[in-house]
Amino acid sequence: MMKNIGVIIELDKGRVKETNFGMITLARAKDTQLFAFVMDADAKSVKEVLESFGITKIVEVWLAPDQLNNPVTRAKAMINAIKEFNISMVFGLSTAMGKDLLPRIAAHLFAPLVMDCFYVDLEQKIAKTYQYSGKTIATIQLTGEVLVFGIRPNAIEPVKAQEKAQMLKFDSSHIVATGFRVIKSGGIDKTTRINLAEADVIIAGGRGMKNSENFNILFQCAKKINAAVGASRVAVDAGWVPYSMQVGQTGEKVSPKVYIACGISGSIQHFAGMKTSGMIIAINTDENAAILSNCDYYVKADALEIIPTLTKILDNG
Amino acid sequence: MQIYICVKHVPDSAAHITILDKNRIDESISFLLNPYDEHAVTEAAKIKNNTPDSEVIAVCLGKNDAEKTIRSALAMGADRGILITCDKNYDSMVTALALKAAIEQDGTPGLIFTGKESIDAEGMQTMFRIGAVFDFPVATNVVKLDIEVDKAVVDCELSGGITNTYEMSLPCVLGAGKGLNTPRYPTFPDVVKSKKKPVQKIVFTDLNIKDSPAGMRIVELEPLHQARQPKEIKGDAGFVAKEIIRILKQEAKVL
Ligand SMILES: Cc1cc2nc3c(=O)[nH]c(=O)nc-3n(C[C@H](O)[C@H](O)[C@H](O)COP(=O)(O)OP(=O)(O)OC[C@H]3O[C@@H](n4cnc5c(N)ncnc54)[C@H](O)[C@@H]3O)c2cc1C
Numbered sequence: 001m002m003k004n005i006g007v008i009i010e011l012d013k014g015r016v017k018e019t020n021f022g023m024i025t026l027a028r029a030k031d032t033q034l035f036a037f038v039m040d041a042d043a044k045s046v047k048e049v050l051e052s053f054g055i056t057k058i059v060e061v062w063l064a065p066d067q068l069n070n071p072v073t074r075a076k077a078m079i080n081a082i083k084e085f086n087i088s089m090v091f092g093l094s095t096a097m098g099k100d101l102l103p104r105i106a107a108h109l110f111a112p113l114v115m116d117c118f119y120v121d122l123e124q125k126i127a128k129t130y131q132y133s134g135k136t137i138a139t140i141q142l143t144g145e146v147l148v149f150g151i152r153p154n155a156i157e158p159v160k161a162q163e164k165a166q167m168l169k170f171d172s173s174h175i176v177a178t179g180f181r182v183i184k185s186g187g188i189d190k191t192t193r194i195n196l197a198e199a200d201v202i203i204a205g206g207r208g209m210k211n212s213e214n215f216n217i218l219f220q221c222a223k224k225i226n227a228a229v230g231a232s233r234v235a236v237d238a239g240w241v242p243y244s245m246q247v248g249q250t251g252e253k254v255s256p257k258v259y260i261a262c263g264i265s266g267s268i269q270h271f272a273g274m275k276t277s278g279m280i281i282a283i284n285t286d287e288n289a290a291i292l293s294n295c296d297y298y299v300k301a302d303a304l305e306i307i308p309t310l311t312k313i314l315d316n317g
Numbered sequence: 318m319q320i321y322i323c324v325k326h327v328p329d330s331a332a333h334i335t336i337l338d339k340n341r342i343d344e345s346i347s348f349l350l351n352p353y354d355e356h357a358v359t360e361a362a363k364i365k366n367n368t369p370d371s372e373v374i375a376v377c378l379g380k381n382d383a384e385k386t387i388r389s390a391l392a393m394g395a396d397r398g399i400l401i402t403c404d405k406n407y408d409s410m411v412t413a414l415a416l417k418a419a420i421e422q423d424g425t426p427g428l429i430f431t432g433k434e435s436i437d438a439e440g441m442q443t444m445f446r447i448g449a450v451f452d453f454p455v456a457t458n459v460v461k462l463d464i465e466v467d468k469a470v471v472d473c474e475l476s477g478g479i480t481n482t483y484e485m486s487l488p489c490v491l492g493a494g495k496g497l498n499t500p501r502y503p504t505f506p507d508v509v510k511s512k513k514k515p516v517q518k519i520v521f522t523d524l525n526i527k528d529s530p531a532g533m534r535i536v537e538l539e540p541l542h543q544a545r546q547p548k549e550i551k552g553d554a555g556f557v558a559k560e561i562i563r564i565l566k567q568e569a570k571v572l
């Protein structure tokens with residue numbers, strides 16, 4: 001029997017975020033229809049790109065304009081759509097938006113959910129994720145009529161697969177959340193700073209940055225290499241940068257292609273948030289720092305000297 | 318008002334994890350109150366101080382040893398505790414049903430707190446499941462909270478320090494985020510007092526939670542081995558910087 005699989009597409013300023021493509025790649029399977037659910041845009045504008053990754057049905061989910069930002073409304077609309085289109089597996093991203101949407105859907109459907117997956121076997125119905133502060137990989141068996149997966153951004157390499165997609169509409173404009181109202185919505189990242197969880201490159205500073213001014217050195221370099229800036233808890237607790245920049249067990253968990261750690265010792269709790277990075281480059285003055293024995297490249301030097309030099313070279317082309 | 322806080326007994330993040338039988342961990346390591354749940358306890362205690370006739374009850378589903386975590390919550394300001402004892406780990410679907418059954422047996426929740434995430438299972442979902450079984454609204458990663466007469470106004474943090482503000486009807490479920498408050502660690506007298514506070518024990522099987530075909534089960538746990546082979550980049554700042562650029566371009570292909 002043909003199975004229906006659904007992916008919830010995340011957009012940024014009307015465009016499909018790059019991180020969706022790895023998720024779609026993971027959700028593809030033989031003898032299935034692959035549905036893309038689009039809530040925030042005119043689906044025609046994203047048709048071509050979704051088709052190039054193998055989507056066969058694109059469902060434009062219509063929400064009332066004043067409900068667009070309401071996670072309860074969004075979840076209800078998705079629950080109805082899942083039932084309407086007989087979806088048996090639902091994929092979404094483990095981003096800030098996904099963390100507020102996927103568990104709502106799973107909870108109301110009484111469906112199992114694994115967040116932050118980096119691997120899913122659709123046949124066996126198993127997912128792999130990290131547990132115990134990232135110290136273990138857990139293989140989780142899901143059972144139920146509908147299964148929900150939150151996919152870690154950047155965890156899967158996107159692979160193209162051309163398909164033709166049918167366009168569908170799903171009117172959910174009558175749905176209004178009860179007991180839950182949005183008063184103010186920060187919405188999509190208004191700052192020009194790149195979102196940590198989805199960045200390809202992260203440059204992070206720790207105690208070794210010594211003060212808040214020195215973090216500007218990292219921001220300047222980040223601009224040049226299109227990176228997001230992260231921090232250790234020490235830098236956050238000292239008040240040099242906001243908590244939203246913290247990487248680690250009690251901060252953001254990230255999997256960039258490259259993580260550049262500047263003046264960070266590499267504590268267990270920091271590693272819990274970045275150990276799945278593709279490549280780790282550490283700049284540290286202390287040759288005994290833990291991070292130097294668990295990275296790909298290291299430099300025994302002052303980060304306050306290396307990073308500005310790097311920026312200058314890039315400045316000069 | 319009765320304020321319930323769901324607290325989880327989790328391995329210390331600094332402890333070394335040893336895997337037994339391929340799918341569970343050696344639990345003879347140090348366990349503690351889940352860090353995010355500390356923010357939940359702290360917030361509940363704060364509300365209690367400003368609200369006459371309120372009571373804070375810490376609830377946990379865990380093994381006998383989890384009483385320690387309830388005691389920690391009591392030392393941080395909870396009035397009493399309920400431990401649902403069990404001898405295995407349940408998924409968050411069963412956990413939510415058990416917590417609901419225990420809370421309903423005990424009283425009438427005006428507010429239910431959880432942490433935004435447990436640091437062992439990292440499930441990020443128990444608060445939503447509790448909300449669904451009670452049919453209460455839920456918010457997670459709550460970093461600011463105002464309780465008004467018949468509603469809660471909360472700020473929830475998204476990534477990048479951006480927050481959304483929501484208004485929720487009461488009762489509701491709130492997943493505490495790190496920015497919510499600074500936990501006040503108990504003083505010695507707090508700890509002494511907490512030893513006298515009551516902890517009721519309920520046996521999980523007495524709650525008659527129905528078996529469900531839907532669920533999540535850990536079939537395998539493996540340590541995350543990192544096979545990184547560190548290579549040193551040596552030279553003056555100019556050389557090192559150029560080498561890093563080369564690596565970013567040619568090896569990582571991000572430039
Ligand atoms: C429950 C719990 C949760 C935690 N959660 C987190 C978390 O989410 N994230 C997190 O990061 N931490 C977390 N921590 C804290 C963690 O244990 C460490 O204290 C913290 O990560 C250390 O930060 P750091 O590496 O910046 O500082 P340090 O460990 O002090 O390291 C600073 C490093 O900088 C080097 N250095 C100094 N000057 C320079 C220079 N000029 N150039 C280059 N190198 C220099 C030093 O050699 C040293 O290695 C948590 C702790 C607990 C108990």
Ligand SMILES: Nc1ncnc2c1ncn2[C@@H]1O[C@H](COP(=O)(O)O)[C@@H](O)[C@H]1O
Nearest residue numbers: 323324378431432434435440441442443
């Ligand atoms: N066994 C449990 N007992 C009590 N509370 C729990 C339990 N499991 C999870 N919770 C609560 O749910 C929150 C989120 O857990 P999780 O969904 O595992 O990330 C935790 O911070 C706790 O507040």
